[in-house]
Amino acid sequence: MDRDWPLWEVFVRPRQGLSHRHVGSLHAPDAEMAVRNARDVYTRRREGESIWVARSADIVASDPADRESLFDPADSKIYRHPTFYTVPDGVEHL
Amino acid sequence: MAVQALDRPGTDAEERAFQARLDAEIKIEPRDWMPEGYRKTLVRQISQHAHSEVVGMLPEGNWLTRAPSLRRKAQLLAKIQDEAGHGLYLYAAAETLGVSRAEMLDALHEGRAKYAHIFNYPSLTWADIGVIGWLVDGAAIVNQIMLCRCSYGPYARAMERICREESFHQRQGFEILAGLCRGTAEQKRMAQDALDRWWWPVLMMFGPHDADSPNSAQSTAWKIKRRSNDDLRRQFVDMTVPQADWLGLRVPDPELRWSEARGGYEFGPIDFDEMRRVIAGGGPCNRERLGARVAAHEAGAWVREAALVHAEKKRRRGRARAA
Secondary structure, eight states, rough: OOOOEEEEEEEOOOTSSSSOOOEEEEEEHHHHHHHHHHHHHHHHSOOOOOEEEEEGGOOOOOGGGHHHHHHHHGGOOGGGSSSSSSOOOOOOOO | OOOOOSOOOOOHHHHHHHHHHHTTTOOOOOTSSOOOOHHHHHHHHHHHHHHHHHHHHHHTTTGGGGGHHHHHHHHHHHHHHHHHHHHHHHHHHHHTOOOOOOOOOHHTTTTOSOGGGGGSSSOOSSSHHIIIIIIIHHHHHHHHHTTTTSHHHHHHHHHHHHHHHHHHHHHHHHHHHHHHHTOOOOHHHHHHHHHHHHHHHHHHOOOOOOOOOOTTTHHHHHHHHOOOOOHHHHHHHHHHHHHHHHHTTOOTTTTTEEEEETTTTEOOOOOOOHHHHHHIIIIITTTHHHHHHHHHHHTTTHHHHHHHHHHHHHHHHHHHOOO
16 A cells, blocks of 8 residues: 555635635645645636645644533623624714 | 544434534534444545546546547646546545545555446547536536535535536536537537437436435435435436437437426436446446556556655755754
8 A cells, every 4th residue: 555645734815815714635745745736736716826735734623522611601701792782872883 | 634533432422412413404524523334424425426536537538639629628628637636625525534545545446446337438439528528527516516515514515616616517518519519410410329328327327216225314314415316316307308409419218208297307217237237347448447547546656656755855854954
């Protein structure tokens, strides 16, 4: 069996002014080839202005099992949203 | 990301929570807990799908150097490049389930993995390239639009991208046939001959009838599959027959007729024995397709090896300079 080339995650900036966004992954022997391959695999229709690649093994992710403890506490803090507050009639620019 | 959930049987609570998320139309992502059967079904289905994209380049590649004009050649080349890309998106989606690219390729090359039976038919004339785009891609699109709503996030995302890109494939094929059908009597005959040979194998692409498709119920419960084989096939026939009429081509089915009651077309029986024969290796081109795939893989081995060695050398030199 062949050794697989390392796996890279590919991020593309769709146009100037927007953040890079994860579009998928690919295998490549090194960073330079990863960028070249990403250009062919993910931007055949001018989907981007810029490409980032990062070794998949270097990405640290939160554990799905921690989803509740990490994210649920925000659910009860509805006062962080402007819609929590009542704006009295007649008050503007608030 | 190729990250794998823990490989252990789920507790009842996990099973229930999993099904509840599916029922609430929440997508499953790579590191989420999932039943082993769900993972295995997806690995099989996504890798077969990837193999189909890759093997599907071969019948078209047959005509690349003989496309009748530069415009046609550029279009066909772009379509084949897309198929390569689609194979890569799908292999990457399968890898998120913890299977390696090398394992999947070995399974294909050793004949342990399947790919769409349709690619074991020959592309004999230029009209076949038209029919492949119009009907083979057309049928694939009907299936893939359904798969955009698949419960597994990476597969659904790959499908969305593929559907966006494939709509030109179908039009490209239709345009080839429209040209031939407006051409000489011989060109028109060529188009009709291609339709005659491809029509029934294309209808088989949707799989066996619902009653003979034992895995469909589980795939539907898991929301991998959203519509039945027969349902998708009927939609395809209803879409396609008026297009054949427009081209002035005759669909090779004496039993085909419009049914007012159904609001769709009735069509004749499909020879699923033929499909089973072709899947089992007895199609006209099985050996040639797999042979070409294995030869390409083996011929590229030194490139893959050299690229790795070169990357390693660059890393070592970089470290030496830094020291």
